[in-house]
Amino acid sequence: MTKFVLIAALGAIANVSAAALDAVKLHTAGDYAILSKTGITTASTSVIKGDIGVSPIFSPAITGFSLRAVTNDATPPITLVATSPQVTGNVYAADYVSPKALVLTGAIGDMEMAYTDAAGRLKPDHLDLGSGDLGGLTLGPGLYKFGTSVSIPTNFTISGSSDDMWIFQVAGDLTMAANKKVILAGGALASNIIWQVAGFVEVGAGAHMEGILLVKTAAHFRTGSSLNGRILAQTAVTLDSSTVTQPPHVGRILAQTADILV
Numbered sequence: 001m002t003k004f005v006l007i008a009a010l011g012a013i014a015n016v017s018a019a020a021l022d023a024v025k026l027h028t029a030g031d032y033a034i035l036s037k038t039g040i041t042t043a044s045t046s047v048i049k050g051d052i053g054v055s056p057i058f059s060p061a062i063t064g065f066s067l068r069a070v071t072n073d074a075t076p077p078i079t080l081v082a083t084s085p086q087v088t089g090n091v092y093a094a095d096y097v098s099p100k101a102l103v104l105t106g107a108i109g110d111m112e113m114a115y116t117d118a119a120g121r122l123k124p125d126h127l128d129l130g131s132g133d134l135g136g137l138t139l140g141p142g143l144y145k146f147g148t149s150v151s152i153p154t155n156f157t158i159s160g161s162s163d164d165m166w167i168f169q170v171a172g173d174l175t176m177a178a179n180k181k182v183i184l185a186g187g188a189l190a191s192n193i194i195w196q197v198a199g200f201v202e203v204g205a206g207a208h209m210e211g212i213l214l215v216k217t218a219a220h221f222r223t224g225s226s227l228n229g230r231i232l233a234q235t236a237v238t239l240d241s242s243t244v245t246q247p248p249h250v251g252r253i254l255a256q257t258a259d260i261l262v
């Protein structure tokens with residue numbers, strides 16, 4: 001009898017450690033710093049490190065980037081891809097025809113699948129923490145579920161190791177006040193932080209955000225804001241002198257459809 005109880009207790013401990021979160025796989029969506037279904041606009045010069053893409057909307061929905069078309073030698077010439085002085089990487093749209101542009105539909109599908117995966121995670125470690133106000137908190141790894149909007153009115157810290165995962169499920173909007181900062185501590189990586197937001201994301205002027213934004217609607221980055229992560233949005237992305245730096249795409253196994261020719 002004593003033996004049985006001990007084994008049962010050990011089983012319970014094993015289950016607790018097995019509850020560490022599996023990564024949300026981005027697949028080909030993780031090959032972009034910014035993806036949008038309806039457009040990417042910058043009000044004034046932004047700095048994007050990584051590729052950006054729109055689909056199913058066409059390239060005219062990318063505005064403010066001074067796009068330069070890279071064409072082939074057909075008559076009339078066909079646009080393969082575009083570049084921008086504001087983007088370290090390429091610009092893709094559903095009306096371009098380079099190999100990576102031709103699989104944009106797949107990347108959008110992967111973005112939506114990642115959203116659904118994150119939204120569907122069960123058994124949150126924390127429910128409606130701080131009534132949705134993360135200001136001043138230091139959060140360890142885990143699944144955080146909010147039935148409301150979430151605000152970041154003052155700096156807040158995400159703390160854990162480089163193996164740890166954070167998934168924030170937000171039923172409303174995610175808003176961050178001007179000049180506030182998400183701070184990473186202890187080796188926590190932006191690529192392991194997932195914000196699944198059913199509403200919009202708004203990052204205030206001069207504020208700094210960390211993580212992968214999987215957004216059901218729009219993402220607005222106000223003047224001088226920045227992100228270490230990715231913006232994967234199902235409607236529009238608006239920027240204004242913003243800096244978006246993509247983290248390494250961990251867990252990407254297959255070689256990507258590289259646009260070697262352009």
Ligand SMILES: *[C@@H]1O[C@H](CO)[C@@H](O)[C@H](O)[C@H]1NC(C)=O
Nearest residue numbers: 154155156179180181182208
């Ligand atoms: C919040 O972060 C900003 C930007 O790093 C910093 O300037 C400010 O001093 C921080 N505020 C507090 C209260 O720590």
